[in-house]
Amino acid sequence: MSNDLEKYLLDPSTLEATAKAAFKEADKDQSGYLDRSEIKFVLQNSVLQGLDPEVITESQIDHFFHEYDKDKNGTISFDEFTPFVAEVLKSVVALMNQSNQQKK
Numbered sequence: 001m002s003n004d005l006e007k008y009l010l011d012p013s014t015l016e017a018t019a020k021a022a023f024k025e026a027d028k029d030q031s032g033y034l035d036r037s038e039i040k041f042v043l044q045n046s047v048l049q050g051l052d053p054e055v056i057t058e059s060q061i062d063h064f065f066h067e068y069d070k071d072k073n074g075t076i077s078f079d080e081f082t083p084f085v086a087e088v089l090k091s092v093v094a095l096m097n098q099s100n101q102q103k104k
Helices: 003-010 012-026 036-044 058-068 078-103
Strands: none
Touching: 003 012, 003 078, 012 036, 012 078, 036 058, 058 078
């Protein structure tokens, strides 16, 4: 992967724009927060390694909330969601780097 693409994907402005777009798409009821069903949608559509989009379990959703629901109110705010998006972007970069290494 080119260094420029990696820099772009990991740039804070890219992160913010990507997080806003993903949050808006996932916030089906437009409440400004993501509930469990909306997080399930997010997980089904993410590119994180080790997640089978066909079988997102309650345990995986529980783990997401344990990791990212910092105020423990049972919903995910935009500020709580953004670190998850950062992890997804880092995973994309890692997958692209891995793919490039295998081609060599």
